[in-house]
Amino acid sequence: MADLTIRNLTITPLELKLVERFEGQPASGRGSPVCSFTSRISSLFSSCAVSTHVRIKSDEIDRCDVSFVVGPFETCVTDVRAADPGREVIRLTFEDSDGYQYQVDVPSPSPRSTVMKRLDGAPNEYTTIYVQAGSCLAIFSSANLSSWMREVHDDYPLSALSIPGTHNTPTYHLALPSVRCQAASVREQLENGVRFFDIRVNVSSDSSELALVHSAFPVSLTGTKYFKDLLDVVYAFIEANPSEALIMSIKREGTGRGTDQQLSKILKNRFYEDGRRWYTNPRIPKIGEVRGKIVLLRRHHNDPSLDGEWGGLGWGLDGSVWPDNCEDGLLGSGIARVQDFYEVDQSHNIQKKIEFVRCHLERAAEPVCQLPGSKGHQDQDRAAPHPFFVSFLSGSNFFNANCWPEKIAAKANPAIIEYLCLRHAAEGKGPAGRNVGDGSTGVVVTDWVGLDGDWDLIRCVVGWNARLQLKQID
Template sequence: MADLTIRNLTITPLELKLVERFEGQPSSGRHTPVGNITSKLTGIFNSTSVAPNVRIQGEARDRREVSVPIGRFETRVTDVRTADPGREVIRLTFESEGRRYQVDVPGSSQRSTVMTKLDGAPNEYTAIYVQAGSCLAIFSSANLSSWMRELRDEYPLSALSIPGTHNSPTCHVALPSVRCQAVNVREQLENGVRFFDIRVNVSTDSSELALVHSAFPISLTGNKYFKDMLDVVYSFLDANPSEAVIMSVKREGTGKGTDQQLSKILKDRFYGDGKRWYTEPRIPKIGEVRGKIVLLRRHQNDPSLNSEWGGRGWALDGSVWPDNCEDGLLGSGIARIQDFYEVDQSHNIQKKIEFARMHLERAAEPFCSLPGREGYKENGPVQPFFVNFLSASNFFNANCWPEKIAAKANPAIIEYLCIRHGAAGKGPKGLKVGDGSTGVVVTDWVGQDGDWDLIRCIVGWNARLQLKQ
């Protein structure tokens, strides 16, 4: 068996103090449709969300006191032999700031584990064990409903690690090729999602905007509308004023309306006085947009909007979107996009996964300076967004529908974020590491049966920014 690697991806030093080894017995757990698929995969696709869960049997058969210090954002290869899969459990006791925390590896759950606090320990840590890499990644447990409140106002939004969802409101009963999400928008918000990909149908005779995915309505039981979805987002932001949401809005569907008509409908009916929306064509700092929706428009504006904001136009401009790309520059220059989506055979999913890993590596490379720190320039250029779609599909191939893609892509990206992300030279291209951001990672089928491991991993990487605060 391999030796255990521990990655401390938190802002507090940890020290491994005690290793106990127990007999283990596999225990049955609930399997989601995604989990049923991924549990059959091996190698790179194994992750904590799909690995067999094991329960402790009896007393510890071995107990060893150790001293393995692991600094903030440090990786240590230990001399602790990993557990024999399905037969053993290792209980690890860590110390931080004089208090102790425990975690079982692997645990009795198929998912991430919140470490047990001993002797009144104050901090909260989330552990994710990646069996294929013999790696235990430890994150600071984020309050997912308000994770942005931990970050300074001065950071540009593009410096953050932001979880997103693709075709975000498509959680309803629909064609398998249309449905992309397991849970509704409110539940996504409560669990940390802050980028929403919205597609609307535009008619020539109505300002009602039905939510669609390509040519299809998102629900077989009746149309769902943009306004109702916005009310959900507004309610969440009212309850969590520290948060900001980026919303990409695009025209799709069979309606005869134009991009220009859509821009007028949105401005006249929905965007109001700007208290709810940020519409300046500039990447904002976090402090400028708390409690607001940041508009990223994937549509052309009506000419009447060109004079807005002193003639600079209206909203973040995503109207010239690079198509089916590995690393495309948005026409306005505000973002670099990975949106390779034409997966025509199930084995091509691996190509998609590799593109996603490479974009994560690019996102981790830039540095962002704060006021008062070396390299900071008032009104200097801001790093672009790195937008990384994990989604892909093929309408004519059931093996390439969104749920099937997610079954392979999501566990693979969890593994990358736990084992290789933010480690110099460990990415596909061997790039250097700056702030270790993930960029905006746009996902399908998160939250299925309560599994938010991928979102937790993305949010967890924001702790790297806190080292500089």
């Protein structure tokens, strides 16, 4: 067996102090061991490298005092033998710089991430994910997912953050398998940290009602769902959580005969109000400018009457010229670089999709943003912020059941959890060996998160914002 590697992805130094070893056995579950992201179709996970779940079977068989100090965003390869898969559990006790101790079993008896046990009133909370393929324990700060943006400095541009998103966000209703992309409701997604929504609406030529669709199909087989009702949910959330901001991408799809221009006028006249809830300036904002607001990313052309808005700059972040089916495409407006390879025509092409995602995550990790008072900030402040890096994990093929959204997510999501835990923002570990800057993930747009309460992928993305918090302390 390989030695245990510890990756501390928090702002706090941690020291491994004690290792206890136990005989283990596979935890009871749905048959064969599964991975961190669970699915109703368990056979899809046979290639996943996130750990199987194991429970302690017997009394302690070994105990060893150790000392391995792992600084913030550092990786330590110990000489502690990793647990024998399916047969052992090692219990690790860590101590922080204030002397408080935390404990975790590796692997855990749960198929998901594990929150460390706090000993003797320890104040902090840490989430761990064990990646068996690399014998690596990744430790994240346990962010309050409903208000995680509260910890990010006001002066960071929104494009500097690691932002989890959902593809075809409202497609969580009973629908065709090729149409449904999500497991959790809009409110659940928001409460669990999702801050990028991908919305598609049908536009009629004679009505201002906007039905929610996925391509030509309604998002629900039990009745039409409307944009206005989705907004009510979002408004209620941001009023309860004023530290948060939501990027909303809006695109015209469906069978309606309305135009992009009509859509833009409907949205402005009926929904965008007086700017209290929406940010419609066509420039990338700082997080302090948009707390409590929805940031408009329009994937539609505006009516000419909106060209004069914002001093002649237009209306909304411009995603109207969207690169199609791309590995690394630049939006026509230059505000984003997008990985949106979605034409997965055979199941083996999913691996190609996963590699495109890894490459784009590496690109997103390279830029550096400076805070006021830091070296280089003045020059940077005069320049436009670096673009958003947007990476879609989604893909589909209507004619191939093996390539419907849930089945692609069942392979892509665990693979990206593994990458974020093992290789993301690790010098020389990315696909192209790029330099590591702030370590952002950019906007990561997912399918089927939250299934059976599993939000591990979202937690991993949110967790990478701690790297920005570390700069705030410095």
